[in-house]
Amino acid sequence: MRTLIFLLLASASSITSAQDWALINPAYRYNYSNDGTDTISNQIRVMQVDTLGPDSFRYELNRIGLPCDTCTEALGGFCDGCYVWIDQPQFLQRSLLRIGPNWQFMDPDTFLIRSTPSVGSTWNFTPDGSVTASVISVSEMSVFDSLDSVAVIATSNMDTIVISRSYGILRSALSQEHELLGIHGPDLGRLLPTPMSYFDYYPGDALQYSASGSWYAGSGMFPWVYYSGVQKMEVVSREELQNGYAVQFVAGYRYLSGPPPYYGFWLGGSFTFTDSILTARFHPVTTYPNEITSGGCGYFPDPEGMEGGGRALALHTMDPDGKHVISTFSRLDAGQVEHGMLAEWSVPGHPRLFPLEYSTVFGSFKEGVGMIRGVDDSYFEPWCNLVLQGAVLQGDTTGGLTDDSYFFGPLSLRESIPEYTTSIFPNPASDSFVLMGALGGEALTIHDMEGRFVWAMRISAANETIDVQDLKVGMYILRLEGMRPQRLLIAR
Structure with missing residues (x-):
């Protein structure tokens, strides 16, 4: 309490x-x-x-x-509970x-x-x-x-x-x-997170998704091609913009069947994050609890522009770690088919009651992580289902990540960003710390936990002492060129 x-x-x-x-x-x-x-x-x-x-x-x-929850299939929907009251x-x-x-x-x-x-x-x-x-x-x-x-x-x-x-x-x-x-x-x-706080990526951050679905090849006795596999991407650079930022990434894929028609896009590219882009592509992150909104499904990034159409119900919850999570409401019918978008027609006699239709454009997003699930599914149409398996975000690891060598594409052909070969001593630090293991010549930057630039220098020698007495007490992200980001705590 x-x-x-x-x-x-x-x-x-x-x-x-x-x-x-x-x-x-x-x-x-x-x-x-x-x-x-x-x-x-x-x-x-x-x-x-x-x-x-x-x-x-x-x-x-x-x-x-x-x-x-009390509406039954007899009202014309696909299943019991497959309905939403609007307005x-x-x-x-x-x-x-x-x-x-x-x-x-x-x-x-x-x-x-x-x-x-x-x-x-x-x-x-x-x-x-x-x-x-x-x-x-x-x-x-x-x-x-x-x-x-x-x-x-x-x-x-x-x-x-x-x-x-x-x-x-x-x-x-x-x-x-x-x-x-x-x-x-x-x-x-207490405020709702800003849309940008859901997507905040830096060099060294990595995201891995399981991916499955189908697409229409349009020829032969069996024109549908089904795919199932894993896709992984890693951010290699970030450029600050006036109203957001842009990242460059490299990626890899591994499919047990398929692959999907868009897999080549995951080999590398860039993506720009601004409030207006997130509003258009991932609209649920702009909502208030239980708002009726567009589905806003899309993956990172999405070459097909699958931002979703129609209306959906945005549900807000909190994770055990205190992070905000937004998901579009959906229900499973007796055949385990998921329904999530509101139909265009209401239940007869109830102008504010709408059944869920077959088409589902589903997005689930977590503050500080981004999209954790994305679904685009409709009857007799191509569909996709992406689920986050693991991530490394600003030095913190969640879930599980597969080694880069497992994948096809540039991710496995380049030298992966190594794990920490440097260490901070002491950490927590007071007025200074020693960056042990640096070779000299690397660029060092420090950002606060909101991603704002704080300080930068170039390391001149191994085991160099770094003066941080001008930094306020708190947690920071330390980035050394060629290494994954590490957390630095200033405590006095």
Whole structure:
């Protein structure tokens, strides 16, 4: 159970003000948890603002999709549970009407919160007056490490809402408890990772995928060609750009059957990573939890531009290591066929309920790793299925990697980047360390854990002492020309 984001500093001291409190800022995106952990379950944002008068506005809020676990195959889908509800409200409903200090949240439920709280003030919480709301306290509290005015509102049906003058709704216990974790805009608290944080590759990084699928050769009695094998690539250079970066890589392949028609592309090339490119090719990494989005499947890199079409449901989870994972929702039918894209037609009588169709464009992405699974599959069409087997990323190894000599292609023909023949002593370091095993003449660079360049020099001699007293305490990535990156910890 995590520590609450706000701590009571002064209790029961009544603070009143005629100034309105902004419950939602249209320029912000609000992240909430519904389970008492640091996992972001909901993001609230304004999608459209209509000005109705000098102090009157209508806000359309973002909607989500939800799997329908109780929907059966009899409704016309491929299997039980192969359905998704779209255009679903979150806990603050689909829209709200702001008139002065009155904030009325609407569709499907309707309730009113007043943003000029004073202790003892009471109003009709629901339009029919069956539920009332009262302010029971207004106090100074620490919210996101700054002092703010906070009001606690209790309803006559035993629910509680906590609001802040500067940060809106901190906690809502309407039907289910939601607690504010962070806000995009001022960038406070816990935030969803940026799209670029999913793909952050440097020289020496390697990725290995199992690959299987089929393609249509178009001749003979059996025109379909099936393939199964392994593909591996290694980054050899990185160039920083104004809004991203570009990498050069070499690659290799080994197929037990096949190979696929595009295997030659994996022999080497380059790829550019920018927010706009990731939005187009790997769209799920730009989503909020349970957003209806395009499938966004693609592999690294994808010569066919298989960024996927149609709509899919983006599911957000956390790995045990604390990294964010986004996957597009899919279900298996009785024949173990995967379905993931929403059909173009809804279930008769239910305009917001859509079955999953046969075609599946599936992407699964992990923060700091990239694509961990990619599927492009449709009936009587070529298909592919890529699953990450292992990776070396900024000195950390996950999963298993096959030796370069196993593969065909440039990866096995060049001299592989060796494992560490140098070592850092001491590590952790304080004001200096010795780079043991260097020959002299190599280029040394140091980046922070966000990938930002910090410092560079050229090694002049073996076992050279490196002065780092100007570096702040923290973890860094040390890269020596010709070697895999290593981690360096500065501790004082």
